[in-house]
Amino acid sequence: MNFEIIKELEKEQLKAEVxxxxxxxxxxxxxxxxxxxxxxxxxxEGTVIKIQGGGARTTFTVRKISNG
Structure with missing residues (x-):
């Protein structure tokens, strides 16, 4: 039951265009x-080196691009 509530809350928080x-x-x-x-x-600004999770809990890691 708790899982269903969490799923419903995540759906409300997701943007229409990701x-x-x-x-x-x-x-x-x-x-x-x-x-x-x-x-x-x-x-x-940087390069995506890792994407993890799904839905509203998706996280990603970016390595910064620097010159010099």
Whole structure:
């Protein structure tokens, strides 16, 4: 029964359009950072090296691309 409740909550939290990407793709991640009363967006670009899980609990690991 608890599993059914969790599944229902996950369905509500999923976005309608989730970008599709795979391991090896280069992605840009936009991260909101709150500093006191200010809020800014930090962009992180890198290569996806791992995708894990499914549904609303999917996580992915990105290795940063840096020059120099």
């Amino acid at each position: 970008p599709q990407f795979a391991t090896g793709d280069t992605v840009r991640v936009h991260n909101r950072i709150k500093e006191g009363t200010r809020e800014r967006v930090q962009i992180f």
